[in-house]
Amino acid sequence: MRKPFIWLIASIVLVILALTFAFSINKVTIAAAATALGDKGWSADFSENLAMDSIQQGHVYVTDQNGEKVNPELQFQMGNKKLKVDGLQPGSYILHVDKKAFNRKGYNVLEKDKIEFTVYETIESVKTEADLTAYFENAKNMQYIFHGGMEAEEESASMDAAKSSSASGSADHSTTNVQVEGVDESDIVKTDGNYMYTISDNQQVQIVDVRNPQSMKIASVLKKDENYYPSQLFLQDNLLIVIGDKMFPFEQKKELSKKMLPINNMTTVRIYNVEDRANPKLMREVGAEGYLNNARKADNIMYLITNVYPDIWMKGEIEGDVLRPVVFDSTDEKTSKYMDLQDIAILPGATEPTYTVITAIDLTKPVESRLETKGFLGSSAQLYMNKDHLYLTAPKYDMDFSDRGSKAIIWNPTNMFTQFFKFKLDGASVDYLSTTELKGTVLNQFSMDEYNGHFRVVMTEGNMWDETNPSQNHLYILDGDMKLKGSVEGLAKGERIYSARFMGDKAYMVTFRETDPLFVIDVADPSKPEVLGELKIPGFSNYLHPLGDNHLIGFGYDTVAKKNPSGGDPLIITKGMKISLFDVTDFHNPKEQDTEIIGGQGTYSQIQYDHKALFQHHSRNLFGFPINVYGESEKEFEVNFKGAGALVYEITAEKGIVLKGDLVKDKAPGQQYEEWEKEVQRIIYSGDNLYTIARNGISSYELDSFQEISTLRLK
Numbered sequence: 017m018r019k020p021f022i023w024l025i026a027s028i029v030l031v032i033l034a035l036t037f038a039f040s041i042n043k044v045t046i047a048a049a050a051t052a053l054g055d056k057g058w059s060a061d062f063s064e065n066l067a068m069d070s071i072q073q074g075h076v077y078v079t080d081q082n083g084e085k086v087n088p089e090l091q092f093q094m095g096n097k098k099l100k101v102d103g104l105q106p107g108s109y110i111l112h113v114d115k116k117a118f119n120r121k122g123y124n125v126l127e128k129d130k131i132e133f134t135v136y137e138t139i140e141s142v143k144t145e146a147d148l149t150a151y152f153e154n155a156k157n158m159q160y161i162f163h164g165g166m167e168a169e170e171e172s173a174s175m176d177a178a179k180s181s182s183a184s185g186s187a188d189h190s191t192t193n194v195q196v197e198g199v200d201e202s203d204i205v206k207t208d209g210n211y212m213y214t215i216s217d218n219q220q221v222q223i224v225d226v227r228n229p230q231s232m233k234i235a236s237v238l239k240k241d242e243n244y245y246p247s248q249l250f251l252q253d254n255l256l257i258v259i260g261d262k263m264f265p266f267e268q269k270k271e272l273s274k275k276m277l278p279i280n281n282m283t284t285v286r287i288y289n290v291e292d293r294a295n296p297k298l299m300r301e302v303g304a305e306g307y308l309n310n311a312r313k314a315d316n317i318m319y320l321i322t323n324v325y326p327d328i329w330m331k332g333e334i335e336g337d338v339l340r341p342v343v344f345d346s347t348d349e350k351t352s353k354y355m356d357l358q359d360i361a362i363l364p365g366a367t368e369p370t371y372t373v374i375t376a377i378d379l380t381k382p383v384e385s386r387l388e389t390k391g392f393l394g395s396s397a398q399l400y401m402n403k404d405h406l407y408l409t410a411p412k413y414d415m416d417f418s419d420r421g422s423k424a425i426i427w428n429p430t431n432m433f434t435q436f437f438k439f440k441l442d443g444a445s446v447d448y449l450s451t452t453e454l455k456g457t458v459l460n461q462f463s464m465d466e467y468n469g470h471f472r473v474v475m476t477e478g479n480m481w482d483e484t485n486p487s488q489n490h491l492y493i494l495d496g497d498m499k500l501k502g503s504v505e506g507l508a509k510g511e512r513i514y515s516a517r518f519m520g521d522k523a524y525m526v527t528f529r530e531t532d533p534l535f536v537i538d539v540a541d542p543s544k545p546e547v548l549g550e551l552k553i554p555g556f557s558n559y560l561h562p563l564g565d566n567h568l569i570g571f572g573y574d575t576v577a578k579k580n581p582s583g584g585d586p587l588i589i590t591k592g593m594k595i596s597l598f599d600v601t602d603f604h605n606p607k608e609q610d611t612e613i614i615g616g617q618g619t620y621s622q623i624q625y626d627h628k629a630l631f632q633h634h635s636r637n638l639f640g641f642p643i644n645v646y647g648e649s650e651k652e653f654e655v656n657f658k659g660a661g662a663l664v665y666e667i668t669a670e671k672g673i674v675l676k677g678d679l680v681k682d683k684a685p686g687q688q689y690e691e692w693e694k695e696v697q698r699i700i701y702s703g704d705n706l707y708t709i710a711r712n713g714i715s716s717y718e719l720d721s722f723q724e725i726s727t728l729r730l731k
Contacts, residue, residue, distance in 0.1 A: 044118065048111075050154050051134050053364040056451055057102040058133055060111060065096040067119050075117035081108040106137045139448045142360045142393075151362060151393055152326065152339055152369055190700035193630045195462055196402045202248035202259055202311040203628050205698040205709050211235060211293055212700070213249055213256055216730040217693045217711035221246050221258055223293050224728065229705045229716035232728040235293040244284065250313050252379050254291040255299075257318060259311055260284055262303060282344065282352070283308045283322045285375075287382045302387050303344040303352070304373045310399045310461070312406075316380045317444055319406065321399060324371035324391070341373050345387045359390050363410075363437055364451050366394025372408060376444040388444040396437070400464035406439040406446065407471065409458050432457050434475065438498055452498040456490060462627070465518040469496050470542045474525050476512040486510040489527055493542045502543040508533055517560040517568065522603070524568060528556035529588070534570075536603045548603040555594045558624040561639075563597070567609070567669050569639065570596035571623045571630075574613050592619045593643070595665070597673055610672035612665070615658065618646030622697070631664065631699035636719075638676065640664035642696035642708075645680055659683050660690040662699050662708050664722065677722035679708060679715075 045063040052058035070076045071090050078086050078101060086109070089102040096119075101111070111131040142148050189209035194201045206213045212224040221238040238246075243263055250257035262284040284303035288296040306322035313319070326339045340360065344352040355373075363372070372392045378385035396408040412433040434457055438449045456475030458464065464473045471494045478487035489512070490505040508527035517524045521540035527533050534557075536549040554577075557570030574594040577586040597610040622629035623641040631640035643663050647656040664677035679696075693712040700707050705725070706717045716725040 046113070046131060047367060048131050048133060049365045049367045050132070050151055051136060051362045051364060051366070053139065053451065054104060054106055054135050054137055056364055057100055058104070058135060059093075059098055059100045059365070060131060062097050062099070065119050066092060066099065066113075066117050068092070068096065070117035073116070075114050077112050078104075079110050079112065104135045106135050108132065108134050136364075139361050139364065141358045142362065143357065145357070148339055148357070148360070154367070189702040190631065190633075193628055193632060195400075195627070196465075198314060198403055199401055200250065200313040201628065202250055202313075203698070204248065205700065206249045206251035206256075207700050207702060208251060209702045211290075212707065212709070212714065213251060213290075214709055214714070214730070215246050215249070218731070219245050220731060221249070221256075222730055223256075223290065223296065224714060224730075225293065226702060226705075226707060226714070226716070229707075229725045232714060232716060232726060234728070234731060236296055237731055238288070238296060244286075247308065248311060250311070250318060252313070252316070254289060255379060255382060256288040256290045256296065257313075257379070258286045258288065259308065259320070260286070261307070280305060280342070281307055282342065283320060284344070285318070285320065285377075287379075300383050301344070301346040302375070302377065304375045304389055305342040305352075306371065306373055309372070309396055312399075312401045313379070314401070314403045314441070315443075316378060317441075318377050318379055319401070319441075319446070320375040321396065321408070322373045322375070323396060324373055326369065326371070341371050341391050343373075343375075343387075343389050347383060348387070355389060355391050361390070361392055361448065363392045363394035363435075363448070365412075365435055365453065366392075366410070367412075368393075368395035368410065370395045372396040374406070374439070374446050376446055378444050385444070388446065390446060392437075392448070394435075394437075398458050398461050398464070400461050400466070401441075402466055404441055405449075405466060406441055407464055407466070408437045408439070409464075410435040410437070411457060412453065432477070434458050436471075436473070436494075436498065438471070450498040452494060452500075454490075454492055454500075459513050459516070463513065463516050467518065467520065467539075468542075470494065470501060471498065472518055472523065472539060474513055474516045474523070480510055480512045480529055487512055489513055489525070491523060491525070491537055491539070491545055493539060493545060495542070502541070502545050504537060504545045504547060507535060507547070514556045514572070515558055515560050515570070517562065519562055519565070522600075524560055524600070526557045526560065526570070526572075534598060534606055536600055536606050538603070549600075549606050551598070551606040551608065553596070553608050555591075555596075557594075557596060559627055559630075561627075561630065563667060564669065566599065566601040568598040568600060569667055570594075570598060571621070571641070572596070573624070590617060591648075592616050593621055593624070595667075595673055597667060597669075599669070609669075612673045612675075614643065614663065615645040616648035616656065618655070618657075620644055629698065631662075631701070633701055633719075637666050637668050638664055639667050640677065640699045642699070643680060644690045644695065655688055657683055657687065657689055660695055662696045664699070664706070677706070677717070679717065679722065679724075 048060035080086050088104045091100045192203045204215050210227050212226050216222055220240050223235045225233050225235045244260050246258050246260035248259040262282045282303040282305050287300045289299050290296045304322050306324035309321040309323050311320050324341045340354040342352045374390050376388045395410045398409040400407040412435055433453050433455055435453050437451050440447045440449050456477035474491050476489050480487040486509045488509045489507040493502045495501045511527040511529040514528045515526045523537040523539050525535045534551040538548050539545045555574045557572035559571045561569045563569050572594050574591040576589050580587050593614040595612040596608050599607045599609040621641045621643045629641055644660045645658040647658050649656040659680045659682040661680035666674045666676045694710050696708045696710050698709045704719045706719045708715045713729045715727045
């Protein structure tokens with residue numbers, strides 16, 4: 017007698033599940049920013065295609081704040097999954113969408129049938145806490161969008177102009193290898209030629225006297241703080257600037273203590289007077305909530321860019337003011353405080369529940385100067401900066417239901433966009449100028465540059481492993497208002513960008529899948545860029561460095577192709593590290609003039625993902641880098657570690673690539689892998705001596721013979 021009842025219950029459960037699935041599969045999700053600039057337009061992304069005639073049929077329309085219909089320019093993009101709205105005057109508007117607007121019939125629910133947005137003439141500060149809360153309410157509702165899966169990319173390089181910056185300055189000692197001449201970048205090691213400033217493996221900043229390479233000595237060690245973790249350094253005259261992470265509870269967020277541990281991260285800058293190297297004096301400490309994106313220093317101004325992820329999951333249970341970033345300045349108050357609303361603005365088109373905080377300080381008056389801090393609602397990823405402008409990028413993800421029975425919306429690389437935000441730099445003042453959006457993704461900071469008032473960028477669109485819709489690569493040139501001026505599109509289908517370099521009116525780009533095409537692109541006429549030449553060779557370059565006007569040095573990997581046992585494309589196996597000398601004298605016929613293969617599979621160097629690891633001595637034509645060497649193995653997957661250290665080459669157009677200094681130390685008996693604390697991190701020179709810096713020690717060498725002089729153990 018119980019079986020019919022059980023079957024009835026089971027049937028009801030199945031019906032409920034079926035209805036739930038049908039309900040979810042027929043739900044349309046909409047994502048859109050709350051604000052836009054009039055000249056850039058506004059857009060909304062839909063999880064399903066809209067019908068081509070939905071606008072004409074009146075199923076999609078816009079009204080103003082009074083409920084009156086307006087007639088902007090409505091345009092579909094991305095297979096009718098994106099609606100672009102242009103031609104609106106500043107003001108508040110509502111986009112109306114009903115269920116009849118979609119190609120596929122039978123939708124039960126629209127996530128929203130009305131979307132409010134505001135158009136501004138220029139970017140404006142947030143006026144009230146309610147405005148701030150509204151932004152995060154919208155961002156919180158979009159938190160189920162999954163921004164995942166992007167593979168980690170190695171560093172590559174580009175140029176600001178025909179000038180090349182390097183690891184050597186006007187003084188007779190190394191400086192950091194930077195992207196733009198005159199714009200310094202923070203690093204783990206700095207030197208003034210007499211002293212070296214470095215961060216040891218126990219998170220201590222140490223000042224080392226290297227005036228006598230036979231007897232190096234530690235001049236001083238900055239006092240260790242258990243809650244402070246230094247990561248980057250700047251050096252200016254007698255000032256040492258230490259950038260690090262500081263974990264501590266913010267007083268303003270103590271109300272969170274009942275909900276969670278109220279500890280956040282603050283990127284903290286400590287400025288020391290090191291005129292007396294044996295007795296550094298802390299002059300000032302400033303900080304901005306968030307994690308370090310990057311730091312630059314130009315014309316005595318230090319710029320710090322951090323990303324802040326507020327506690328939006330707590331919103332509704334706590335006051336909205338905790339959504340503001342926290343800043344700290346030891347010369348102002350001894351406690352941290354919230355940023356003023358007038359210093360917070362919403363980046364046009366931003367939808368991310370994050371802040372980009374830009375902090376600037378004048379180092380000519382390290383104690384007296386005003387700390388300038390501005391917060392911009394919206395994320396930032398890559399950064400390019402010269403002395404006049406700062407450019408930040410933010411990925412913009414397309415919605416793609418991979419599982420219609422769930423709310424997960426997965427990142428779709430085929431329809432990835434990148435937003436670019438341009439800022440004007442005037443001393444410590446940083447002001448937003450303009451924005452644009454381009455299809456594809458940016459590899460890193462070096463895929464961008466500015467030249468003669470034009471912004472140039474190379475991008476990869478799509479997924480290189482998608483056979484039905486293969487990836488392709490583009491070069492875009494934008495004018496001063498971030499409007500598209502010219503482009504070259506559809507290069508190297510099925511491949512992605514591995515490195516790029518801009519040198520004045522020429523652009524060089526390396527893509528890879530099976531071979532390494534080096535593209536030479538003429539960008540002299542911003543409206544008509546043109547591919548001049550292409551070179552295909554085995555392997556690929558992660559980093560390109562200029563050698564004069566007619567040569568490039570590529571640092572990357574050698575590769576071999578093996579037969580695929582399952583058929584299809586051959587298997588590409590990465591082998592040893594590869595140095596290539598490219599001759600681009602004839603732009604139409606670039607050549608690989610010389611090569612050097614180092615080690616076998618597993619060999620790697622920091623230069624392949626961090627341009628600051630490159631050592632260069634201009635007058636001696638020397639180039640060097642840290643290296644971990646592995647040899648080829650007879651057995652598959654067998655580890656064959658050989659040794660670790662550094663290599664220095666003389667590289668010239670006349671002689672090619674010539675090994676000058678082999679500073680690799682053989683492995684110890686029984687050693688299978690490199691030792692983390694002993695790995696060389698940087699190579700610098702001062703006068704006639706060269707130094708390798710590891711986390712636990714510094715070694716000195718004669719620059720003429722490369723014979724080791726002495727070693728100093730760091731504390």
